[in-house]
Every structure is written in C-alpha cells, then in structure tokens.
Amino acid sequence: MIEIGLVGCPSSGKSTFFKAATLKDVKIASYPFTTLEPNEGLGYVKVKCPCQEIGLQEKCKKCLNGVRFVPVKIWDVAGLVPDAHLGRGRGNAFLDDLMQASVLIHILDVSGKTDSKGNPTESFDPSKNIEMLEREIDYWLFGLVKKDWNELRKGKKNFMETFTKRFSGLSIRAGHIENALQTADLNPDEIDKWSEDELMLFVSEMRKQAKPILVFANKIDIPEAKENFEQLKKRYPDIKIIPGSAEAELALREASIHGMINYIPGSSEFAVADESKLTDKQKKALEFLKKFLDEHKNTGVQECLNTAVFDILKMIVVYPVEDEHKYTDKKGNVLPDALLLPAGSTPKDLAYKIHEDIGKHFIAAVDARTHQQISSDYILKNGDIISIRSGR
Ligand SMILES: Nc1nc2c(ncn2[C@@H]2O[C@H](COP(=O)(O)OP(=O)(O)OP(=O)(O)O)[C@@H](O)[C@H]2O)c(=O)[nH]1
Ligand SMILES: [Mg+2]
Known part of the structure; x- marks a missing residue:
C-alpha cells in the first residue's frame, strides 16, 4: 500500500490533518509535542468510479454516487524542530518510523502564529520552516550514510550493495541512489576523495528522489495566513504548495459522521441534513465552514492526498x-x-x-x-x- 508521511514543526496541525483524513481519534492540542508516538491510519484518495460509464452504477457497492475512495496509509509523527539532528526537541530518530513512506506532506502553519518550535508568536515567517525541514531530514539521512562511510572509503564495502541494504527499509531503492549520484555528479568509486559537503549533496539529492515533499499551507482560515501563503508561492515556485485548513476538514468530517450534514471529502459544498435539529452553536460553526468553502473551494486535505499520489508519485x-x-x-x-x-x-x-x-x-x-x-x-x-x- 502507498504510504504517506506527515512531517512538520510542532503544533503545525499534523495530527489534525491525520484525524481529518483517517478519522482515528488522536490527540490534538495547541502545545508543542502533543504527539510523541507515531500514529498510523488509513486515509483515501478520491477518484471517479468507472461504474457510471459502464452503466453499473446501481449495482456498484464500492462508491458513493460515483465517487470512489482508494485506501492509502498515513503516518503522523512528533514535530521536527531546528537542530533536531543535534538532539533538540524530540531529536530526529523518530523519522525512522515514517520513512517507509514514499512521499511526505509537510504540514506548515502559514498563519505566522507559531514559531519553528511550535510556540505561540506573532508574524513568524513560515518560509523559514521549509528549508529547516529539508535540512533536518538531510541530517538524519546523513547520519545513516555516515555509519558506512569509513569502511566505504577504505574500500572494505561495495557502495551500491551497502546503501541499497541500509536503505531498503526506508523505501529508498537502487534507482534513487543511482539518480542521486548522477544529479550530484559524484562517482562512488572515488568516495575516498568525497568531502563531507559532497556526501551531504549526495544525501540531499537522494532525499529529493526518494522522499519528495509536498507542502500543505495549513491554517489558511486565519487572516494573516493568506499573505504568507502568497509570499511562499512566489518564493518557492518549484515547490507544490496547497493551501487549506485541516481543522475545517476535521469539522466537516465530524459533522458528517454525526449526521448533521452530507459532505463528501474534498467537496466544495455540503448539505445540512435537518436545520431544525441544530443548536445555535452548530449553526454558527456550519455557517463559518460554508463561508470557508465559498472562499477557498475546498479544505485542501483531499487535494493534498490526491496530489501526493497522482501528481507526485504518478500512480494510476x-x-x-x-x-x-x-x-x-x-x-x-x-x-x-x-x-x-x-x-x-x-x-x-x-x-x-x-x-x-x-x-x-x-x-x-x-x-x-x-x-x-x-x-x-x-x-x-x-x-x-x-x-x-x-x-x-
Ligand atoms: N486555525 C486553525 N487551527 C488549526 C488548524 N489545524 C490545526 N489547528 C490547531 O493547531 C493546534 C495544533 O494542532 P495539532 O494537530 O495537535 O498539531 P501537531 O502538528 O500534531 O502538533 P504536535 O503533535 O505537537 O507536533 C491545535 O490547537 C489545532 O486545533 C487549522 O486549519 N486552522
Ligand atoms: Mg500531533
């Protein structure tokens, strides 16, 4: 099964995204390191079921009015902070848990209201976290590569054999390693001459190949987020960045389970089941969600999962x-x-x-x-x- 990892700073909304996508009851809170142990669950990508086209919609029991959900595995882990590779926060060893994933979704708080450590602040520049996260993942991989480096330099081990074995559990395959060598223009036969910077370059290219990262610009419901998101798009034209709100998706999914509304994940609208049964508070919350969908078209959560699987991993x-x-x-x-x-x-x-x-x-x-x-x-x-x- 396709595995998707959620990564990001503490309090960016990873568990909220995870809960919205999997409906597993995990802890969500506004303080850093709410999540310590990894959460693993099933989410879904959304596709058009062919039953309609072949005239069997009435008989098909596997879709919802022609909308089919195909399962994918999702991982939610602890937050990553600057210098995690030096042991800050919860360190980076927990990345082991989600590195079977073949694509990562970086859950980024674009409201500017939490810093890289997940603490409340004002006007934080979220772009700082994009490079920080890549760097910390690179340092973690660098640590793994270094375990073999001395022996490789002395010619005691074979490069490809050693690394395909070391990374086999991390969904990093020979093709990724070969492509990384080519892009970095490095020759494994000359590893004894590689500098630490060159080794880091190899690692970084390998990460780009094997662990592509898609950014979810979360908390777009907070007014300051829009400007930050626009800035991010300009600054990183080559990174796929999807704006949205994990909290809005979670609220919609929960209202749907409780029978308050009819909502298909990823839709731009929902229908209230019975307005007379709603409390004033529920009505207000649903009004907010309707306004959100009118403005943003969707919550971004389903779009993120679909983009990860179909655009980045190129699955069919x-x-x-x-x-x-x-x-x-x-x-x-x-x-x-x-x-x-x-x-x-x-x-x-x-x-x-x-x-x-x-x-x-x-x-x-x-x-x-x-x-x-x-x-x-x-x-x-x-x-x-x-x-x-x-x-x-
Ligand atoms: N306004 C707003 N708040 C959100 C959104 N998504 C998450 N939050 C809030 O952000 C806070 C942190 O959410 P979590 O999902 O626990 O964040 P996390 O990234 O899992 O945090 P750690 O487990 O501590 O790393 C909570 O108070 C959430 O309610 C969103 O889309 N909009
Ligand atoms: Mg969490």
Missing part, C-alpha cells in the same frame, strides 16, 4: 475483475477492487499486485471494456478494468 488506479463481461468478482461484486499502481505498469505487474501466485502463473490479460486480450507489455492506463488469466 486499475480495477481488476474476474468476470470481464459482468465486471465482477466470483461473488458478483461489481468492480470489487481499485488498486494503485505506478504509471508504466503492465498487466503482469497488476497480476503480482493482486497476488504473488497470480503473478507467477500469469497467462494473459483481457481489457474488460473491449473484451480484447492485451499483450503482456501493454502499459496500463488510469481507470482500466482488467481481467487476468492465470494458471493458478
């Missing part, structure tokens, strides 16, 4: 079925599964994703829309509905 959704005529599994469930696969995947990759045995005994694949057999090197498209024939 494929629907495996057993009966390509009825678009069902053996039990008759319409479009029973929606699987996330990297763009460029083939039917055989899909077979392996369904089950190792199905992959091993793969015979052929059929495109359920056309009923045509597709070749084993066919590149799957987003939204494909595929039946795999296997000799298992």
Whole structure:
C-alpha cells in the first residue's frame, strides 16, 4: 500500500490533518509535542468510479454516487524542530518510523502564529520552516550514510550493495541512489576523495528522489495566513504548495459522521441534513465552514492526498475483475477492487499486485471494456478494468 508521511514543526496541525483524513481519534492540542508516538491510519484518495460509464452504477457497492475512495496509509509523527539532528526537541530518530513512506506532506502553519518550535508568536515567517525541514531530514539521512562511510572509503564495502541494504527499509531503492549520484555528479568509486559537503549533496539529492515533499499551507482560515501563503508561492515556485485548513476538514468530517450534514471529502459544498435539529452553536460553526468553502473551494486535505499520489508519485488506479463481461468478482461484486499502481505498469505487474501466485502463473490479460486480450507489455492506463488469466 502507498504510504504517506506527515512531517512538520510542532503544533503545525499534523495530527489534525491525520484525524481529518483517517478519522482515528488522536490527540490534538495547541502545545508543542502533543504527539510523541507515531500514529498510523488509513486515509483515501478520491477518484471517479468507472461504474457510471459502464452503466453499473446501481449495482456498484464500492462508491458513493460515483465517487470512489482508494485506501492509502498515513503516518503522523512528533514535530521536527531546528537542530533536531543535534538532539533538540524530540531529536530526529523518530523519522525512522515514517520513512517507509514514499512521499511526505509537510504540514506548515502559514498563519505566522507559531514559531519553528511550535510556540505561540506573532508574524513568524513560515518560509523559514521549509528549508529547516529539508535540512533536518538531510541530517538524519546523513547520519545513516555516515555509519558506512569509513569502511566505504577504505574500500572494505561495495557502495551500491551497502546503501541499497541500509536503505531498503526506508523505501529508498537502487534507482534513487543511482539518480542521486548522477544529479550530484559524484562517482562512488572515488568516495575516498568525497568531502563531507559532497556526501551531504549526495544525501540531499537522494532525499529529493526518494522522499519528495509536498507542502500543505495549513491554517489558511486565519487572516494573516493568506499573505504568507502568497509570499511562499512566489518564493518557492518549484515547490507544490496547497493551501487549506485541516481543522475545517476535521469539522466537516465530524459533522458528517454525526449526521448533521452530507459532505463528501474534498467537496466544495455540503448539505445540512435537518436545520431544525441544530443548536445555535452548530449553526454558527456550519455557517463559518460554508463561508470557508465559498472562499477557498475546498479544505485542501483531499487535494493534498490526491496530489501526493497522482501528481507526485504518478500512480494510476486499475480495477481488476474476474468476470470481464459482468465486471465482477466470483461473488458478483461489481468492480470489487481499485488498486494503485505506478504509471508504466503492465498487466503482469497488476497480476503480482493482486497476488504473488497470480503473478507467477500469469497467462494473459483481457481489457474488460473491449473484451480484447492485451499483450503482456501493454502499459496500463488510469481507470482500466482488467481481467487476468492465470494458471493458478
Ligand atoms: N486555525 C486553525 N487551527 C488549526 C488548524 N489545524 C490545526 N489547528 C490547531 O493547531 C493546534 C495544533 O494542532 P495539532 O494537530 O495537535 O498539531 P501537531 O502538528 O500534531 O502538533 P504536535 O503533535 O505537537 O507536533 C491545535 O490547537 C489545532 O486545533 C487549522 O486549519 N486552522
Ligand atoms: Mg500531533
């Protein structure tokens, strides 16, 4: 399953984002280091279910009016502060917990009302935290790389072998390491001549490759946040920055669970179920949320998850079925599964994703829309509905 890590300074709203996305009951508070142990939960990316297009909307039990939610794993950890690599705050060792994630969402408080340590302040420049966070992650990786450095310099270990092994649990693969070497223009055979700065450059490139970071400009509901967000966009044109409010998404999701409103995560509107049952306080809160959505279109939380998975990781959704005529599994469930696969995947990759045995005994694949057999090197498209024939 795709794993997404939430990182950021204390009190930036990581747990609020996590709770809004997963509905797991985690602690949220305005003091730094509310979260110490990592929280792990299921969130969802939102896609259009193909059931409508194939005329099976009535029979599809897996979507909400044509909106399908595909699960992803989300991690929420302790806050990262400047000089965490020197042991400040909670240090950076907890990054181990979320580094299986293949993409990171930096939850950044853009209101300017908390500093890098999560303490209340006024007019703090949030851009300071963007580079700080990258630097602290780099220092953490640098610490791991240094464990092998001496032996590598003495030629006692093989570079690729050592690092692919050291980083295998962190979702950093050989391709990431090779690309980092190339971008940094460094030759592993000359590692004995690398300076510490060059080693850091390699680490930083590896982080960019293996742990791309998307920024969620949180607390946009606070008036000062808008100006800060505009400044950030100008200053970092190459970084994807999505504005929003985790608190607004959480309030909408909770109101929805309690039956007060009908709200589909990521929507720009909601409908009040029964106005006569609302207290004055609830009415006021819902008015605030309506105004927020009118102004900002959405809360940004769903957009962040979708951007991370589809724009940054470049995944596609494929629907495996057993009966390509009825678009069902053996039990008759319409479009029973929606699987996330990297763009460029083939039917055989899909077979392996369904089950190792199905992959091993793969015979052929059929495109359920056309009923045509597709070749084993066919590149799957987003939204494909595929039946795999296997000799298992
Ligand atoms: N105004 C506003 N406040 C928010 C928003 N999101 C979170 N907060 C508040 O920010 C404070 C910190 O939220 P948390 O979710 O606990 O922050 P965290 O990043 O998990 O903090 P640590 O676990 O201490 O690192 C809480 O008081 C939240 O209610 C938002 O979108 N708008
Ligand atoms: Mg927290």
